[in-house]
Amino acid sequence: MVGKARTGKEAVELYSRCSPDLVTMDLKMPGMDGAEATRIMKEIDPSAKILVFTSIEVEKEKSDPDSIVGRAIANGALDAVCKFSKDGILKRLKELFPDRLEL
Template sequence: MGKILIVDDTLFMRTLLKNILFSGSHDIVGEAENGEEAVEKFRTLKPDLVTMDVVMPKMNGIEALKEITSLNPSAKVIMCTAVGQEQMVKLAIKSGAKGYIVKPFQAPKVLEEVRNVLNQ
């Protein structure tokens, strides 16, 4: 399956996503806890897909998304957003995100979105 970089400022959320993705036979190649770290790890790890939290310190998810898509216009990034952040989702899609998943995460929906984006 895919090599995935998980980006979230909360260890609990990264661990939860990691467990869901492992259950779908995905390979977690790295984790980052802010946007700056995400861009650096994207450069070095070259993942097939990035799951990106929207709200993070140092550099938010939208800024990191723009940076990543400027490095690789075909980068596959799925935004992770809380319920009620529809405006952020629209901005993220306009900025190059290929999909989104909503917190609290439901494993089947996460795996389905990851599969759909990897197959784009």
């Protein structure tokens, strides 16, 4: 882990300094939300890999451009997974990094 941010602004600043291989982004943060932070990170680095972890029921929200999950996906997040679904998180990480993650 490179670092932990409490706000969207802190997340963008940390990304700018550290350029991690993967960003795990929460959506509900004080100030700038995760969807907006995702947009800015993708402007800074179009190759940024951002995976949204959220408590929101993601499957029905992904295709809704007005939902915060839909905005994050539209802004460049790779995907969104429920942070309470350990199996879902591990499966998606394995799909994103097949050569770098052993489960």
